[in-house]
Amino acid sequence: MPPQRAPRGGYQKPKHIRKTLRRLMGYLTRNPLPLILVLVCLLISVGTNLEGTYMLRDIINNFVWSGCTDVAGLGRSILRLVGVYLIGALAAYLQAAVMVRLAQRGANRLRRDLFDALQDLPLSYFDQHTHGELMSRFTNDADNVQMALEQSVVSMLSSALMFVGLVAQMLRLNWRLFSVTLLVLILTAAMFKLIGGKSRRSYQEQQAALGALNGNIQEMIEGLRVVKAFTHEDQATADFAALNETYREAARRAGFYSGIIGPVSHNLMNVSYALTACLGGVLSVLQGFDLGGLVVYLNYSRQVGQPLNQVSQQMTAVLSALAGAERIFAVMDTPPEADAGKVTLAAVRQTPTGLVELEQGDRSSRQWAWKVPGADGASRLVPLRGDVRFENVDFAYVPGKRILKGISLYATPGQKIAFVGSTGAGKTTITNLINRFYEIESGRITYDGIDVRDIAKDDLRTSLGMVLQDTHLFTGTVMDNIRYGRLDATDEECIQAAKTANAHSFIRRLPQGYQTMVTGDGANLSQGQRQLLAIARCAVADPPVMILDEATSSIDTRTEKHIEAGMDALMEGRTVFVIAHRLSTVRNSNCIVVLEHGQIEEKGDHDALLANKGRYYHLYTGQFQLD
Amino acid sequence: MLNMIRQHLKGYGRQAATGPVFMALEVVCEMIMPLLMAAIVDNAIPRGDTTYIFLMGAAMTALALLSMFCGIMGAKLGIGASQGFGANLRLALFEKIQTFSFADIDKFSSASLITRTTNDVNNMTMMLTMGLRIMVRAPVMLLVALVIAVALNSTLALVLVVIIPLMVVIIAGIMKVGIRLFGQVQKRVDAVNEVLQENLVAIRVVKAFVRQDFEKKKFQRSNDELTDAFLKVGVRIVSLMPIMTVCMNAATAAVLFFGGRMVMGGRFDLGSLQAFIGYIAQILMSVMMVSMSLLQLSRAQASARRIQEVLDAQPDIQDPAAPAALPAARGEVEFRDVSFKYSASHTGDDVLSHIDLHIPAGQFTAIIGGTGVGKSSLVNLIPRFYDATGGAVLLDGVDVRDYPTRELRERIGMVLQNNVLFSATIRENLLWGKADATEEELVQAAKDAQAYSFIMSLPQGFDTPLDQGGVNLSGGQKQRLCIARAMLKKPAVLILDDSTSAVDSATEAAIRESFYKNLKDTTVIIIAQRISSVRYADEIIILEDDHIAGRGTHEELLAGNAIYQEIYQSQQEGVGE
Secondary structure: OOOOOOOOOOOOOOOOHHHHHHHHHHHHOOOHHHHHHHHHHHHHHHHHHHHHHHHHHHHHHHHHOOOOOOHHHHHHHHHHHHHHHHHHHHHHHHHHHHHHHHHHHHHHHHHHHHHHHHHOOOHHHHHHOOHHHHHHHHHHHHHHHHHHHHHHHHHHHHHHHHHHHHHHHHHHHOHHHHHHHHHHHHHHHHHHHHHHHHHHHHHHHHHHHHHHHHHHHHHHHHOHHHHHHOOOHHHHHHHHHHHHHHHHHHHHHHHHHHHHHHHHHHHHHHHHHHHHHHHHHHHHHHOOOOHHHHHHHHHHHHHOHHHHHHHHHHHHHHHHHHHHHHHHHHHHHOOOOOOOOOEEEEEEEEEOOEEEEOOOOOOOOOEEEEEEEOOOOOEEEEEOOOOEEEEEEEEEEEOOEEEEEEEEEEEOOOOEEEEEOOOOOOHHHHHHHHOOOOOOOEEEEEEOOEEHHHEOHHHHHHOEEEEOOOOOOOOEEHHHHHHOOOOOOOHHHHHHHHHHOOOHHHHHOOOOHHHOEEOOOOOOOOHHHHHHHHHHHHHHHOOOEEEEEOOOOOOOHHHHHHHHHHHHHHHOOOEEEEEOOOHHHHHHOOEEEEEEOOEEEEEEOHHHHHHHOOHHHHHHHHHHHOO | OHHHHHHOOOOOHHHHHHHHHHHHHHHHHHHHHHHHHHHHHHHHHHHOOHHHHHHHHHHHHHHHHHHHHHHHHHHHHHHHHHHHHHHHHHHHHHHHHHOOOHHHHHHHOHHHHHHHHHHHHHHHHHHHHHHHHHHHHHHHHHHHHHHHHHHHOOOOOHHHHHHHHHHHHHHHHHHHHHHHHHHHHHHHHHHHHHHHHHHHHOHHHHHHOOOHHHHHHHHHHHHHHHHHHHHHHHHHHOOHHHHHHHHHHHHHHHHHHHHHHHHHOOOOOHHHHHHHHHHHHHHHHHHHHHHHHHHHHHHHHHHHHHHHHHHHOOOOOOOOOOOOOOOOOOOOEEEEEEEEOOOOOOOOOOOEEEEEEEEOOOOEEEEEOOOOOOHHHHHHOOOOOOOOOEEEEEEOOEEHHHOOHHHHHHOEEEEOOOOOOOOOEHHHHHOOOOOOOOHHHHHHHHHHOOOHHHHHHOOOHHHOEOHHHOOOOOHHHHHHHHHHHHHHOOOOEEEEEOOOOOOOHHHHHHHHHHHHHHOOOOEEEEEOOOHHHHOOOOEEEEEEOOEEEEEEOHHHHHHHOHHHHHHHHHHHOOOOO
16 A cells, blocks of 8 residues: 655655756656657647537537537537547556556666665665664655656646646637636635645644654653553653644644645635636627537636646655655765775685686685786785784774774684673774774774785675674575575585584474574574574685674573584684683683773783783673672 | 544544534535526526626625635644544553553554554544545535436436446456555565565675675565566556546536437526536546545554554553552562463463562572573562462562552562663653652762763763663663662662673672662662672572572572582683683
């Protein structure tokens, strides 16, 4: 079902109407032919409509009112009339059918481009915009655009044509009568402007009140348990009642203005009808204005208000669609993730003469190399070893609010680096810099001696495996979810990965085993099971470097044991950066980095740090000191 | 639905009653005008009677103006009634939801309660706003036009006998197909939204695995399917208007032919014929309008049903009819053979079975155990967020079900697992604990919860506004504010349900310290996962699969409880030999 529309007269104003309109038209069609067809059909349907009414004049003058009794002639005339109407209806159908296709295809392209653009945006964009906001680009804005393309554009065009046609016909029939109609039309236009303006303003007030009201409802219902824990029900209800009353008044005002536009314009047309009927009758008596003409004129004058009404109605839809389109284009125009990296990842094999690049899709070797293009166009191969270094790295999510300061550290191939520190110390942030989820402010991060900014992002990330604490799964089977790690993995490889990750046994016990559907981000699995699947997903990708965010307290001891075993298996023989919550991980690390307030407070291996009696000592043994 | 509308129009009944009268008057005024026009054509023009024409003209203008007045009044009263109805309904829902117990919230889910209070109420209000006008106008128009048409020429009106059933059949046919196909569209819309939602939530995973292209293809597949569904319904729906136009035009042509023949034969007047044609068009229009608004009505029906469900729900927990004499608040908690299961759960297994537990006033008690063993359920029974399904929970010797709920909860401070702060300043949030707290009390509570220093480091201190429940704070900071809020209440029993998980060990220890110092007489019950959080408790209770599997001090349990040893081992692995 179509979504609710903003009431008439209320819309957010688009800023660059012309530019947005032109770009939107590009989505409708790049081929002028269907548009010409639509236009021709429109002309035909408007023309037949005018002509059909006009034919009444002769029918009345020549047959009905002439005193002649040529019934066969009347029949023929009416058959002609029916013919004209049929052509009109056919043209109207053709036009609508073409338009539906154009509009739907256009909306399809718009959604595709929007989604594609979204996929390429940097993560910082997703941090700054809520999911709801981005969803509404699709659900509200794209829908509004689709409806406007499908209905409003044509409706406005046909209203304009109709209006022009009606005015021309009326002028042709009797200019004296038309002067009366014109007067009422001017009055109607003035009324639209007056009430429309009031309606827009009051609608904005209504929206503001609605925002406040809905915000309160959301918060109070989501926090209902807290409301009850603090017996705050009466206060909450009183606050709500006040907002509810404010909204009611605002909605009543806005509804009044948008509600009277219809009756007022409609009845102004009735006034025009009354005046022209009266004057027409007089003209017919005094000047011999033919009765057929009068009947036709009155018919026209009853219709002439409709296009105005239509335009004012559709204007809201069109403008709100344009505002939506503008927001959509703003997303599309946001610069995508910067990626100037030229260094790519290549599968290689060691031969006596050195590294040799493998054919595409050849996975006979597990060896990888960086293909570094030289100035002369040739490229050299640098073996991928997993040596990662931070050199004096500074970072801020928001310019000026520095999160990491002067971070220097290194991991040689096969080493395990553990990050420890309190919440908000910057542990996750550091790992997000290695794979360039975010760009550093100053300093340098190198990977096998190559600045990560010189490596093509996709290749960089392919070489890094990630297991995040907030596990996210996709709708599909368990097998699909594991295969997400490497799309060309066979079923056997996926099962092997699940075994490595210690996930095989629970998967087997699921109702459909590996074919069990995962829905709603894995809502049908436990937190621990989701984590195990995420580990399996990473295992099948088999990356040389891993970034792990270990599970914390929300998992019970037994599941945690399973996960630990999986994680440990995954860490074997790789360079690993781990945000460590387990003492065993920390202890076995080659280097423990203690972070506090975005700085490295101390680093070294377990024994060295314990001997140091610094922050690390307190973090993990502080409990013994508190007595 | 009508019943619901009637009930919630309280205070706006006058508007709801008079609005439709004006709307109906507007239609009647409009419908008389063509008759006057017919009089001009039939009576005045042939006789050249200009006075008569002016008279009729003036009457028509007056009718148009009267009709406009009625239209404005109708709109004014109608919107007043429908928005008043909306406000009443929303308030009724909100008040009802405030009486819900936790079990009721579980049953409906917060998200669904929010949708019902916002979207569904708005749907009903919109339906009433637009429906009122159409539902009054269309039938009145149909009736008046039908009466006049039959009065003008009953033979000619026979055309309607053919055309109306034809139209109804065509509309019903297209609508039926349309509704079915719209159902499919809705499913595809959901599918597209699902891909979208997943991608937004899991964007880090997508990027980490370099699956942008994969996801783009996936999206395009559901996008194409959606477009196909849209097109299928679109090409059918767009045929509706042209077909209707043809029907109306055919009716007009038929009337013109048969009526024209009558006029030729002198059996009918031209003016009346013209008016008749107008009435036919209006009759057919109103038939269309009625059928369209029936469709609207069926959508509002679904909303009405969802709202009624909430309004009809019997709150799970109600105040006792005759409250017991209330003892002085000391904070002694007792579970007597308590069993509990969630009514919303599917398995029907007991979460807690036959729990016997006595916590003396002023004791510091810790509860530990794996996920899903009923730790939260246990403490939720004390403030009667849920009712035990068997046995009794007593506070200071009185069954919690014999307390007025308000009185009971005043005595208990609770920091829930899912902390919620509200969009207000830190001060306003803390004052939830005690509305009339002095500045000193506020500062003391903040200090006790180890929140004071970070609050003061914020630019506006206690007056810092929290956006969207504190997105600008870290998890640990939010937890500390929630603890401060509960401490400010100075309750007899303070319960912390896993609410220090994001606070580091040192800070947690400091908070514990302040419990000892400042809440000496308060019974403190904490649920935690970390041994370090529970080891200093006066008593540690181990929950395992719905029952108590051990209780004692840290040393006692470490010496003699296998489960506790296992938990301890897993958390101490690798620390000091």
